Amino acid sequence: MDNTNIVFDHVHIISEDPESTATWYVDKLGGKIINSQEVRGAPQIVVAFGDTTIIVRGRRPGEEVVTKQGLEWGTDHFGFRVEGDFDGYCDNLKETGITFSLDPVDFTPNIRIAFIDAPDGVSIELLQRK
Known part of the structure; x- marks a missing residue:
């Protein structure tokens, strides 16, 4: 593993409205949309901030999404x-x-x-x- 290196790449956000969410990151924080496509049945938009990206995607077919309820374990x-x-x-x-x-x-x-x-x-x- 001497020749192995890891670099932080992205944050992945599941959004009810991925297009408007991606636009928010562009308009409010200065990100740049570098890719937009459908992946596994849902829109997926990549917003770049320097060398790091935020991936914003919609709900995929068959997925159930729940609204966050305050502080939770994890990120x-x-x-x-x-x-x-x-x-x-x-x-x-x-x-x-x-x-x-x-x-x-x-x-x-x-x-x-x-x-x-x-x-x-x-x-x-x-x-x-x-």
Whole structure:
């Protein structure tokens, strides 16, 4: 395994409305749609943020989807690192109508964070390392 390396590749989101969700990530956070196709009977849209992607897909035939009910075991959120004016960036997001579940706060002496609500019950952390 000396020649093996793993690199984080993507987050996969199941969406009630994948087209509008993908558009939200483009319009609100500056992502870029790099692929859109049907996969296993459902739309699947790939939104790029640098070298990482968010895959947004719809419900596949025969799948039952339940709405998240608060805190659950497993993945809680994912985060974007903000480089530059953190508070100004957050203010701009608020002006576009994004809801903050946690306004910007110093989490540790070296990290400032905020949380925003994304479509489909997804929670996103914004963070700045000082």
